[in-house]
Amino acid sequence: MTTDHGLNINNLSMRFDLPNGGSVQALKNVNLHLKSGELMSVLGPSGCGKTTLLNIIAGFLAPTEGEIQLNGSTVTGPSAERGMVFQQGALFEWMSVRENVGFGPKMKGTPKGEIRETVDHLLDTVGLGDFKEKAVYELSGGMQQRVALARCLANDPDVILMDEPLGALDALTREKMQSLVLKLWKETGKTIILITHSVEEALLLGERLLVMAPRPGRIHREYRLPFADLGVDQDLREVKKHPDYAEKREEILSMIWDMEEEIMGRMEAQS
Amino acid sequence: MSIFTQLISELFNILATFVMVLPYLIGYVLLIMLTLGIWRIVRRFMTPKQDFGALKTVTFGDESAVTSNSAASVISIVLIFVLWGSFTGSRWLPSVLHMPGAFQGEAGFSYTIELPDGSTQDATVDVVVFGAGENSPKLSVDEGAQSAKNDGVVIQAYRNKLLKWDANDEFSRKDGAKIIAINGQSIAPGGEAFVSNLRVAVTPKGTLNIEPNKGVQMEPIWLPAPEAVKDRLVEIATAGFKNFMLVEHLGYSLFRVIVGFFFGALVGIPLGYAMGLSDWFRGWFDPIVEFMRPVPPLALIPLVIIWAGIGEVGKIILLFLAALWIMAIAARAGVSGVRISKVHAAYSLGASKWQIMRYVIVPNSLPEIFTGARVAMGVCWGTVVAAELVAAEKGAGMMIMVASKFQQTDVVILGIILIGAIGFAIDMLMRWAEKIMVPWKGRG
Numbered sequence: 178m179t180t181d182h183g184l185n186i187n188n189l190s191m192r193f194d195l196p197n198g199g200s201v202q203a204l205k206n207v208n209l210h211l212k213s214g215e216l217m218s219v220l221g222p223s224g225c226g227k228t229t230l231l232n233i234i235a236g237f238l239a240p241t242e243g244e245i246q247l248n249g250s251t252v253t254g255p256s257a258e259r260g261m262v263f264q265q266g267a268l269f270e271w272m273s274v275r276e277n278v279g280f281g282p283k284m285k286g287t288p289k290g291e292i293r294e295t296v297d298h299l300l301d302t303v304g305l306g307d308f309k310e311k312a313v314y315e316l317s318g319g320m321q322q323r324v325a326l327a328r329c330l331a332n333d334p335d336v337i338l339m340d341e342p343l344g345a346l347d348a349l350t351r352e353k354m355q356s357l358v359l360k361l362w363k364e365t366g367k368t369i370i371l372i373t374h375s376v377e378e379a380l381l382l383g384e385r386l387l388v389m390a391p392r393p394g395r396i397h398r399e400y401r402l403p404f405a406d407l408g409v410d411q412d413l414r415e416v417k418k419h420p421d422y423a424e425k426r427e428e429i430l431s432m433i434w435d436m437e438e439e440i441m442g443r444m445e446a447q448s
Numbered sequence: 449m450s451i452f453t454q455l456i457s458e459l460f461n462i463l464a465t466f467v468m469v470l471p472y473l474i475g476y477v478l479l480i481m482l483t484l485g486i487w488r489i490v491r492r493f494m495t496p497k498q499d500f501g502a503l504k505t506v507t508f509g510d511e512s513a514v515t516s517n518s519a520a521s522v523i524s525i526v527l528i529f530v531l532w533g534s535f536t537g538s539r540w541l542p543s544v545l546h547m548p549g550a551f552q553g554e555a556g557f558s559y560t561i562e563l564p565d566g567s568t569q570d571a572t573v574d575v576v577v578f579g580a581g582e583n584s585p586k587l588s589v590d591e592g593a594q595s596a597k598n599d600g601v602v603i604q605a606y607r608n609k610l611l612k613w614d615a616n617d618e619f620s621r622k623d624g625a626k627i628i629a630i631n632g633q634s635i636a637p638g639g640e641a642f643v644s645n646l647r648v649a650v651t652p653k654g655t656l657n658i659e660p661n662k663g664v665q666m667e668p669i670w671l672p673a674p675e676a677v678k679d680r681l682v683e684i685a686t687a688g689f690k691n692f693m694l695v696e697h698l699g700y701s702l703f704r705v706i707v708g709f710f711f712g713a714l715v716g717i718p719l720g721y722a723m724g725l726s727d728w729f730r731g732w733f734d735p736i737v738e739f740m741r742p743v744p745p746l747a748l749i750p751l752v753i754i755w756a757g758i759g760e761v762g763k764i765i766l767l768f769l770a771a772l773w774i775m776a777i778a779a780r781a782g783v784s785g786v787r788i789s790k791v792h793a794a795y796s797l798g799a800s801k802w803q804i805m806r807y808v809i810v811p812n813s814l815p816e817i818f819t820g821a822r823v824a825m826g827v828c829w830g831t832v833v834a835a836e837l838v839a840a841e842k843g844a845g846m847m848i849m850v851a852s853k854f855q856q857t858d859v860v861i862l863g864i865i866l867i868g869a870i871g872f873a874i875d876m877l878m879r880w881a882e883k884i885m886v887p888w889k890g891r892g
């Protein structure tokens with residue numbers, strides 16, 4: 178199943194060789210296709226290869242087998258067409274909010290006036306219109322993640338990769354940020370892959386929800402969900418009252434629970 | 449085995465000294481507690497200050513509850529000067545605060561000699577004690593009519609003098625005359641007697657050793673009064689010291705530090721970057737840097753003198769070496785300490801390697817480099833003073849070394865104060881620069 182448009186992950190495997198001579202099979206035979214503009218969330222117990230998958234898509238790691246194709250061309254390294262949002266600490270503290278957001282265009286050599294316009298627009302969109310000239314370390318964690326989103330969008334990438342972007346935020350801020358992610362997704366039409374540890378977040382922020390299993394890291398199950406589309410113009414708390422929501426949540430929670438149990442069991446057996 | 453016993457005996461000497469000092473330490477601590485008590489009482493009568501700290505019930509173990517009490521700082525500094533002035537009889541202090549000083553003025557005693565035939569005779573000794581730095585006064589003595597003539601002696605404060613009392617007498621010690629009493633108290637050779645303001649001892653050979661009372665103040669040659677140090681500051685600042693003006697001495701020291709540090713940073717920072725970015729450079733320089741780092745720069749002084757002499761070049765090479773390794777290690781740490789997510793973010797925002805170097809790695813390393821620079825400046829300042837102690841024609845260290853040879857303790861103390869003040873100022877300056885240049889330090 179190969180198409181020229183969207184993101185293709187073909188038969189991807191990743192093995193890390195360890196210094197002690199052993200190796201870890203972080204990913205095995207992962208196949209996936211994302212259409213342009215799709216929003217996919219990824220769940221799975223720790224160590225099932227979520228970050229590794231994202232790093233390969235971003236081009237930070239070369240897979241031991243398989244390949245990634247974006248709009249028909251093979252990924253060989255990082256590039257501005259695949260933006261990345263990290264959990265925290267990836268902003269440049271030595272730059273103001275404005276300079277952080279304008280970083281990508283500046284690297285491309287975009288004229289200053291144009292950068293200014295883009296940055297102003299994006300910061301207004303993410304609700305930081307009054308903080309443009311602030312230093313990033315003066316902002317709260319939630320605001321910093323808004324800056325990170327704006328910085329990524331300023332480059333107008335085709336795909337946005339998010340590795341637990343809201344993991345370090347408190348519950349209330351997190352809920353607001355989830356709405357913001359949905360709003361930006363709808364407005365920009367970007368392809369987004371979002372890794373999360375929270376089942377609720379995965380349900381709300383995924384048209385598609387991928388559950389991965391560990392050892393070796395692989396796709397365990399995939400869901401198609403209506404909640405992301407509903408959340409675009411509804412309050413997320415209303416979305417959670419949807420009749421299917423609680424059922425799906427229980428199903429996925431117990432699935433992950435079982436996997437974690439199995440990991441624990443294996444660790445006990447080893448020792 | 450013998451080195452072991454030697455060290456043990458040294459250890460006993462040190463312990464003995466420590467035990468001797470201990471009462472003073474305890475006294476000092478008691479003084480601190482006393483002022484604390486007074487301060488608490490005083491504060492109770494003032495309007496109570498309202499802050500959150502005052503509402504805390506748990507303060508022990510909460511380090512945020514402990515801030516420096518500025519009253520204690522002021523008292524501590526003032527006390528140092530008061531003690532200094534008190535033990536040196538400073539003019540700046542009212543004399544009630546002075547410790548008893550060395551005796552100056554006129555004193556005297558009488559002695560009794562016994563002749564071989566058993567007869568005794570009395571004579572007097574007039575003593576005049578004059579202060580250090582004063583001209584020794586003339587003393588005329590009425591020798592009297594008896595055959596044991598009266599004597600007179602002029603002594604400088606803190607010194608003693610041997611008196612050959614028989615030099616002017618008709619009987620000498622060779623004739624078997626000997627002193628048997630001072631002021632009527634009987635005394636034997638090797639014994640001593642205390643008369644007002646004097647200690648008079650009879651030596652085994654029978655002469656008199658006269659020592660005026662020293663009090664408990666410090667002799668200026670050990671510790672000059674604060675005003676003497678200030679006067680010396682004025683004198684050196686206007687007239688210079690050993691052919692060079694004070695600003696020249698201090699200016700040269702500072703010049704060496706700044707130039708040496710500059711070149712050390714100029715070479716050390718790129719070296720550290722290379723080590724942080726390339727495994728080949730890392731492997732090449734790691735053994736060199738790791739070996740050179742623990743070598744104290746002072747240990748290099750002899751070699752640098754052999755190679756480059758005692759001129760400016762030698763000193764600057766020394767300071768260059770002192771700063772080089774510190775700066776290289778700081779820059780290396782700054783580069784290796786970059787969070788990989790920052791670099792990844794920059795790559796996926798389209799930055800090239802060169803742009804990542806310029807916009808991410810270099811600014812990210814600045815806080816570490818500033819910390820290194822502060823350390824390096826401190827080490828350079830210490831090293832320059834030590835190098836000047838060894839060999840220099842001008843400089844702060846040379847000043848105190850030469851002064852100590854001429855026993856100009858006031859210059860030595862002045863020099864130490866100036867060296868401390870400049871070192872402190874350098875550190876303050878570096879902190880300030882750090883605040884301006886890397887305001888994000890520690891907030892990433």
Ligand SMILES: Nc1ncnc2c1ncn2[C@@H]1O[C@H](COP(=O)(O)OP(=O)(O)O)[C@@H](O)[C@H]1O
Pocket residue numbers: 193194195201202203221222223224225226227228229230394
């Ligand atoms: N650079 C690496 N070297 C060795 N093993 C690695 C490396 N990166 C990840 N791994 C291993 O690969 C597996 C997947 O890791 P990761 O992708 O970080 O999982 P997740 O993000 O799902 O928690 C883990 O077992 C981890 O220990």
Ligand SMILES: [Mg+2]
Pocket residue numbers: 227228229
């Ligand atoms: Mg991860």
